[in-house]
Amino acid sequence: MSRETISQSISTVHPINLSVGKNAEVWDTTGKRYIDFVGGIGVLNLGHCHPRIVEAIREQATKLTHYAFNAAPHAPYIELMGRLSAFIPVGYPVSGMLTNSGAEAAENALKIVRGATGRTAVIAFDGAFHGRTLATLNLNGKVAPYKQKVGVLPGPVYHLPFPSRDNGVTCDEALKAMERLFSVEIDVEDVACFIIEPVQGEGGFLTLDIAFAQALRRFCDDKNILLIADEIQSGFGRTGQRFAFSRLGIEPDLILLGKSIAGGVPLGAVVGRKALLDTLPKGGLGGTYSGNPIACAAALATLDVMTDEHLQAWGAQQEAAIVSRHESWRARQLSPYLGRLTGVGAMRGIELANADGTPAPQQLAQLLNLARDAGLLLMPSGKSRHIVRLLAPLTIEPAVLEEGLDILEACLAKLD
Incomplete structure (x- = not known):
């Protein structure tokens, strides 16, 4: 099977062509079976072709395959946002929007925090990965291969060490780096948000230090800075609970969702404090395919299974x-x-x-x-x-x- 028409800038780990998948097993076009410990890079927490999700897709496909929510609302979007809001384990009223991917959720979160705070600077962390779009590239705490040859990126974005028992960076070291950042690099009054993964994915499955997470939450509250938790890979049960931020004893202001939200159908979301999600003017959020009815049906079935x-x-x-x-x-x-x-x-x-x-x-x-x-x-x-x-x-x-x-x-x- 020729790949000459596919951009050579797309990297693949395994030189095989898959054709069939069932739960944790896949087969290539030659019929060879593999046990799948990749799971679509964290997309398939419920496995390949989960029967509840497949049935939900089939049923929805006979009713409505697409409608742009910005043009006219549809029931699957409304039902899913209601269910998602109840699924997020926080104590405040939740609102949100659906996107096509995790990177798109991150992009919209940046718009939301700018609108809510009137500030532009963002603090991210070494080893972070938040997407491959232009703004999310700037958030990533790694140059190769994501930032190479793409020129000047939108900013301002600053990076701090990611404290974790898994990389040897302590809470005190990260806090000292943060103190230096605000002493030397940027005025804290210009910072709109911190964005952090409770467990870094691309960074090597590094768990965020609990003491640092709680200190960061207190700092953000004191300085009127918003805290974004990227749960795109760590969410929807990957760590044994709904979301990994719960183990940290904190509540983020915004949460980025994606990957296993819809059993393999493209979907993402940014959810959080209702007051924040309502900041931008009408039309400031949305997208043609965001919250596609079939993707919403798949996500609703996913939530049914994820007790x-x-x-x-x-x-x-x-x-x-x-x-x-x-x-x-x-x-x-x-x-x-x-x-x-x-x-x-x-x-x-x-x-x-x-x-x-x-x-x-x-x-x-x-x-x-x-x-x-x-x-x-x-x-x-x-x-x-x-x-x-x-x-x-x-x-x-x-x-x-x-x-x-x-x-x-x-x-x-x-x-x-």
Whole structure:
């Protein structure tokens, strides 16, 4: 199958062509089966072709396939926003808008905070990833490959160290960096918002330090700065609860949603304090396809399945299996390159490092190839692409999860 008509600037991790998927398994066009620990990069928390979601798509497709909400409202959009508002675990009235993607949610959040605060500066974090559109590129805490050759980016945006037990940056170090930022680089009165991932995705599944998160919330309240939580990858049960910010003991002002919101159908959202979402004038928010009826139907079915009981059980099962295996591998010294386990819940990364602690990206590349040949799809992450991120569907059958971990174990043992 020729790929000559596809831009060569699009990078792919695995040189295969997929054709069929069912829960945590996929098959390529040659009929080869793979266990999927990529999950569409966090999109498929409920697996490939979940029957409830497929049925919702089919039913909606017989009623209304599209209408632009800015032209005339439709029932799926209205129902979904009501359900989403109830699903967000915060104590304030929630309002929001639907988008086509997580990056589009981030873009609209920037418009909202500018309108609400009259300020323009944004503080993001090292290792962050918030999208590939022009404004979100500026938020990303990594140059290659996202910012290369694209010229001057919209701003002003500043970056701080991301404090986490997974990268060795402490709460005090991050707070001192923040103190320096406002002493040397920018007046705090010019800052509209901080944007942060409760668990960094592209950054390597690094969990945000709880003490820092709470200090940041207090700082934002004191300085009238808004706090945006990017839950695009960590949300909808990935960490074993609805959203990862709950473990931090804080409530963000705005929350970015996407990926697993609709079982694989393109959809995103920005939700938060109603007063903020109502700041811009009529027509300031919207989009032709934003909140497409079929995507809304898929998201409604997703929420039907994502009960707290299910999320906790799925997350606990997957976390226990991964943590147990990793502890066993370390105890047995399975591989000299096997490093730490990052992340929380079912959002886990496995670091590959050399004996001196430096990243081992070449071994990770080798691992991806070995695993694919053996029937397991994996995805890299981290600044040096040295952390394997595990994103198997939360609904993966226990036997399939164990089979995938068996393959991962065998491949780790072969690294050289």
